[in-house]
Amino acid sequence: MFRPNIYATARRLTRPTTRAFQTHGRPTYQRFSSNKPPIWQSRTFWYVTGSVGAGSFIYYQAHLEPAPVTGRKRFINVTPEQEARFAAQAYQETLMEYQGRIVPRGSPVDDYVRRVAKRVITATGIEGVEWEVHVVMSEERNAFVLPGGKVFVFTGILPITKTEDGLAAVLGHEIAHQYARHAAEKISQSNLLSFVYILASFFVDPSLLQLGRGMTHLLTVLPNSRACEREADYLGLLFMAQACYDPRAAVGLWQRMQMAEQGSPPQFLNTHPATGDRIEKITEWLPQAELKREASCPADMASSFFGQFRH
Numbered sequence: 035m036f037r038p039n040i041y042a043t044a045r046r047l048t049r050p051t052t053r054a055f056q057t058h059g060r061p062t063y064q065r066f067s068s069n070k071p072p073i074w075q076s077r078t079f080w081y082v083t084g085s086v087g088a089g090s091f092i093y094y095q096a097h098l099e100p101a102p103v104t105g106r107k108r109f110i111n112v113t114p115e116q117e118a119r120f121a122a123q124a125y126q127e128t129l130m131e132y133q134g135r136i137v138p139r140g141s142p143v144d145d146y147v148r149r150v151a152k153r154v155i156t157a158t159g160i161e162g163v164e165w166e167v168h169v170v171m172s173e174e175r176n177a178f179v180l181p182g183g184k185v186f187v188f189t190g191i192l193p194i195t196k197t198e199d200g201l202a203a204v205l206g207h208e209i210a211h212q213y214a215r216h217a218a219e220k221i222s223q224s225n226l227l228s229f230v231y232i233l234a235s236f237f238v239d240p241s242l243l244q245l246g247r248g249m250t251h252l253l254t255v256l257p258n259s260r261a262c263e264r265e266a267d268y269l270g271l272l273f274m275a276q277a278c279y280d281p282r283a284a285v286g287l288w289q290r291m292q293m294a295e296q297g298s299p300p301q302f303l304n305t306h307p308a309t310g311d312r313i314e315k316i317t318e319w320l321p322q323a324e325l326k327r328e329a330s331c332p333a334d335m336a337s338s339f340f341g342q343f344r345h
Contacts, residue, residue, distance in 0.1 A: 058284065068241045097222070103272070104265055109226060112218040112220070120221065121182030125166075128180060137169040144169050147187050152200045152207075157277035157330070160213055176293060179208040181217040189280050194290050199274070199283030206270030206277075213269060216262040263306050271316060271323045278331035281323035 097111045112120075129136070137144045151167045163183040175188040180186075185208050195201040211217070267284075275281040292309040306312075 052107075055234050095331040101265060103214075104268055106261070106265065108219050108222075109214065110222045111225060112221050115174055116214070117181050117218045117221075121180055121184070121217075124180050124259070125182065125184045128184070129185065132168075132170050132186070135171045137171060141191065143192070146198075146332060147201065147205075148196050151185060151205050154202055154205050154209055154273055154279075155276045158213060158273050160209070163212065175291070177204050177208055181212070183212050194294060195287060197283060198340070199280045200287045202277060202279035203270065203281075203284035206272075206274035206279075207266045208270075209273060210266040210269035213260070213273075214262070214264065214265060219262065220259065256291050257303045260307050264312075267307075267312060267318055272326050275327035276330045277320060278327060281320055281327060284316050284331040285313055285320070288316065 050186045075319070093111075098107050099110055100106065101108055101324050107142055113322040139190060147166070148167045151165070155165055158184075165185070167185045170188045171190045172185055174188045175191045175194055177185070185205065187204070192201070197202055228339055271281050271284055272285070288309055295309060307315075
C-alpha cells in the first residue's frame with residue numbers, strides 16, 4: 035500500500051513553486067513568490083486609518099477659531115500657558131543673541147521708539163500682556179515681536195521709517211502679530227503637519243517623514259506666514275490710525291522699503307508679501323483707516339486740516 039511521505043510534502047510546500055511553459059520548443063519556468071500582501075490591502079489597515087482620520091477631523095474642527103477683527107478661520111491647539119513658556123525661553127535666547135548691542139534705557143533713540151510703541155499699544159486696548167520694547171544697534175532694516183509682547187526694533191530701519199508716523203506703521207504691524215496670536219497659530223500648524231507626516235511615514239513609507247518636513251516649510255508654512263503678515267498689515271494700519279498717527283505714512287514707508295530692497299527672494303519663497311502687493315493692499319485699506327483715525331482723534335484731524343492753510 036502506498037503511503038505518502040508527509041514530511042517531504044511539507045518541505046515542498048514551503049518552497050517557491052514553478053510552472054513550466056513551452057517557448058519556441060524549449061521549456062521555461064515562472065517562479066511564484068510567497069510574499070504577504072501590502073498592508074493597505076488589509077481590512078485592519080482601513081479600520082485604523084478611518085478611525086484616526088475621523089478623530090483627527092473632529093480634533094481639527096474643535097480647534098478652529100476666528101482671528102480677531104478679520105474673522106479668518108485658523109487652527110490653534112496651543113494654550114496661552116504653553117505659549118507663555120515658549121515665549122519666556124525665546125525671549126531669553128534673543129536677549130543673549132543681541133547682548134551688548136541693545137540700546138540702554140534712557141537714551142534718546144530708546145525713548146523715541148518706546149514713546150511711539152506705548153502710544154500704539156495704549157490705543158489697541160490689549161490687556162494681560164507684559165510689553166517690552168528693545169532697540170538693537172544694527173544696520174539690519176528689521177523689527178519683530180516675540181510671543182508675550184517682546185518687541186525688537188533695529189536701528190537700521192529708523193532711516194526708512196523717517197518720522198513717528200512711519201515708525202508707528204512698523205510698530206503697529208508688530209503689535210498686531212501679538213494681538214492676533216500669530217505665533218501660536220504657526221506653532222499649531224507645525225504640530226499638525228508633523229502629526230500628519232508621522233502617520234504617513236508609519237503607514238506608507240518611513241522616508242516620507244524627512245520629505246514631509248521640507249514640503250511643510252515650502253508649501254504650507256510660508257504661505258500661511260504671508261497670510262499672517264497681510265493680516266498684521268491690516269490690523270497695524272487700524273492700530274496706528276486709532277493712536278492718531280497718519281495711516282498714509284504706511285504707504286510711504288513701504289515705498290521707501292521697496293527702493294531699499296536688493297536681491298529679495300521671489301514672493302513664493304518669502305514669508306512676507308511682495309512689497310508692491312503690500313502697498314496696493316494698504317492703499318485699498320486707507321479710507322477705512324482714515325475713518326478710524328477721524329473717529330478716534332477728531333481734534334487731531336482738525337489740527338491737521340487747518341495746518342494745511344498755515345503753509
